[in-house]
Amino acid sequence: MITVLSGGTGGLKLIQGLVNFVEPEEITLIVNTADDFEWLGLYVSPDLDTAIYLLAGLLDEIKFWGVKGDTFHFLEMIKKYGYEDWFSVGDRDLATHLHRTMLLRKGYTLTNVAALLCRTFNIKVKILPMSNEKVTTFVKTEKGTFHFQEYWVKRKGLDRVIGVNFEGIKQAKPAPGVVESIKEAAGIIIGPSNPVTSIAPILRIPGIKESLESVSTKKICISPIVGSGPVSGPAGNLLNGIGVEVSPFGVASIYRGLIDEIFIDKSDETFTERISSLGIKVICANIILKSEEDKTHLAKLVLERLEANQ
Ligand code: FO1
Numbered sequence: 001m002i003t004v005l006s007g008g009t010g011g012l013k014l015i016q017g018l019v020n021f022v023e024p025e026e027i028t029l030i031v032n033t034a035d036d037f038e039w040l041g042l043y044v045s046p047d048l049d050t051a052i053y054l055l056a057g058l059l060d061e062i063k064f065w066g067v068k069g070d071t072f073h074f075l076e077m078i079k080k081y082g083y084e085d086w087f088s089v090g091d092r093d094l095a096t097h098l099h100r101t102m103l104l105r106k107g108y109t110l111t112n113v114a115a116l117l118c119r120t121f122n123i124k125v126k127i128l129p130m131s132n133e134k135v136t137t138f139v140k141t142e143k144g145t146f147h148f149q150e151y152w153v154k155r156k157g158l159d160r161v162i163g164v165n166f167e168g169i170k171q172a173k174p175a176p177g178v179v180e181s182i183k184e185a186a187g188i189i190i191g192p193s194n195p196v197t198s199i200a201p202i203l204r205i206p207g208i209k210e211s212l213e214s215v216s217t218k219k220i221c222i223s224p225i226v227g228s229g230p231v232s233g234p235a236g237n238l239l240n241g242i243g244v245e246v247s248p249f250g251v252a253s254i255y256r257g258l259i260d261e262i263f264i265d266k267s268d269e270t271f272t273e274r275i276s277s278l279g280i281k282v283i284c285a286n287i288i289l290k291s292e293e294d295k296t297h298l299a300k301l302v303l304e305r306l307e308a309n310q
Contacts, residue, residue: 007198011191
């Protein structure tokens with residue numbers, strides 16, 4: 001079994017490649033839920049939904065969130081009543097949020113809801129939320145402290161970041177199956193997801209990083225940074241904000257002691273020596289995942305490295 005830690009973009013693109021080589025039943029995806037938030041009274045879990053829509057073949061892969069071909073009649077109407085419309089929930093997407101919210105109110109957990117959604121769409125990859133407890137990312141900026149979605153979507157990630165806080169993380173527990181999937185994995189992948197707001201919340205849940213450290217299974221990360229910028233999303237500003245160099249070296253330094261190998265872009269070969277000095281083996285490859293071929297090629301290389309003895 002292969003276990004992948006992921007946020008809502010890079011890690012999921014790698015999964016698209018992995019399913020060409022590994023039976024979906026043999027893949028477990030541990031998903032960040034610290035971006036979750038309440039929107040008009042509904043529980044929205046963006047990264048879980050992106051994973052589910054992707055594997056259901058429903059994802060708008062241009063935006064890499066929401067349902068492809070969705071309409072926005074609900075949003076247009078609710079705006080007339082004076083509600084904010086900065087978070088673009090489409091009509092079909094709305095059904096998922098309503099469904100999840102109703103199930104949570106009945107006492108279901110995020111894990112239960114993810115499993116039900118997977119059953120609905122015949123998804124065989126095991127999709128696990130990182131935790132069933134509420135953990136929320138707040139981004140501290142020069143203009144104030146904002147929920148991650150407010151920082152990124154409403155304010156377009158433009159404010160200078162000073163710090164990041166994961167509210168509720170100390171009390172949170174790994175969701176059922178998370179620690180088991182780490183302990184039983186034949187290989188562990190940290191996807192090319194944002195290390196600050198996608199992977200860090202997963203690792204900081206008491207018990208998850210410790211279980212990763214306790215297994216001798218090979219752990220490989222794919223850098224979400226190429227050169228001095230993120231492949232997508234706010235990773236650059238966020239790394240800067242927590243005082244980490246925005247480079248593949250900066251990413252490697254965050255995972256020092258945790259990972260065995262890191263994939264960096266072939267254009268970043270010059271970082272090899274610095275990263276190697278952290279005790280991390282460097283593999284240079286094309287890590288910009290645009291086409292199906294890119295995803296398939298990288299997935300193949302990562303699987304080869306997971307199987308390699310050194
Ligand atoms: N991202 C945006 O940039 N703008 C949006 O209006 C937006 C709406 C949205 C609705 C549902 C959903 O599941 C995700 C949505 N996202 C939107 C993506 C999301 O904000 C983030 O990209 C993830 O949380 C980061 O992984």
